[in-house]
Amino acid sequence: PLSSVLSFYFRDEVLPYYAGDDLSARDLAANDFKYWELMRRACERGIKVFDYGRSKQGTGSYSFKKNWGFEPQPLYYEYCLYKRDSIPQNNPNNAKYRLLIEAWRRMPIGLANWLGPFIVRNLG
Numbered sequence: 340p341l342s343s344v345l346s347f348y349f350r351d352e353v354l355p356y357y358a359g360d361d362l363s364a365r366d367l368a369a370n371d372f373k374y375w376e377l378m379r380r381a382c383e384r385g386i387k388v389f390d391y392g393r394s395k396q397g398t399g400s401y402s403f404k405k406n407w408g409f410e411p412q413p414l415y416y417e418y419c420l421y422k423r424d425s426i427p428q429n430n431p432n433n434a435k436y437r438l439l440i441e442a443w444r445r446m447p448i449g450l451a452n453w454l455g456p457f458i459v460r461n462l463g
Contacts, residue, residue: 342369344377352388353381374407395432 341364345357355377360370378389391409394401418426431440443451 341367342373344373346377348384348386351386352390353377353386354390354392356392395430397432 340361342360343358344355347354347356355374358370358373360373364370381389389409391404391407393414394404396411420426430436446454
């Protein structure tokens with residue numbers, strides 16, 4: 340397939356959870372067709388909510404969803420803190436991470452694969 344999406348249906352909602360496209364699908368607008376077809380089929384089933392999932396403002400996925408006419412909705416979270424007094428601020432758009440993210444992108448893959456598990460354990 341050129342483009343596909345794994346979606347979950349629950350009550351009157353559909354959630355496109357994981358999608359992928361072949362690079363050649365871009366020229367054919369297969370990604371747009373995929374979501375159009377998912378929305379069309381959801382309407383046929385009487386689905387009332389198309390949950391595109393969360394995206395951070397200023398990202399490509401956020402712009403893609405806005406282009407389809409979706410409006411952001413607030414998401415509410417509950418946290419259970421363990422050995423902390425405050426919620427960790429791990430947003431990649433946070434200025435304090437910019438230098439680290441840029442260094443990570445330029446790092447040799449072998450070193451990144453070796454370091455990754457150590458770093459992930461301490462992020463949350």
